[in-house]
Amino acid sequence: MSWTDERVELLKKLWADGLSASQIANQLGGVSRNAVIGKVHRLKLSSRGRASQKPARPKKPSAPRQPSARTGTATASQRPSVSSVVASQSMPRTSSAGATALKADYAIDEVAEPVFQPAEEVVVPMSRRLSLLELTERTCKWPVGDPLTEDFHFCGNDSGEGTPYCQGHAQLAYQQNTERRRNR
DNA sequence: CCCTGATTCGC
């Protein structure tokens, strides 16, 4: 992939929107986050508004840089990328419903008899909204939304080791299971 | 460990 005018424009937009380099790389597809950062610097649109310079970067590596086995200008291949879904690691700004709002989505499934509701309230954290291809062994695989719509995504929060869900969704799954058993 | 951006420098 090369930096066409369109891709550069999208890069500028997403960067201005506050997305991280890796997020942008995922959306563009075909480039690494390093490539994005490199391009951002070449375009001189770094800093992203921050006027303060702070400690700068006094240190310089310069020394090593020996192994030449690098993949040259590995422009192509890798990263299937995920079309339009906004991959996100932390979602700095731009709206995004809070944890409480998200929880409301599940409230529908949690109704049942109030009498038997456990005292503990399951709190589901805000989703990272990962696409299928962005899931790893450590990301929560709780599906969110209608799989037939574009907004469909996975929770994506840290699931720790050996479990498919983050703590909140693991609890939610447990709660829903016991609920079903009760209603059977 | 996960992630972030910054920098260098071979290509």
Add this chain to the structure above:
DNA sequence: GCGAATCAGG
């Protein structure tokens, strides 16, 4: 100009 490797940090 490009971006992998590396650094420095959260």
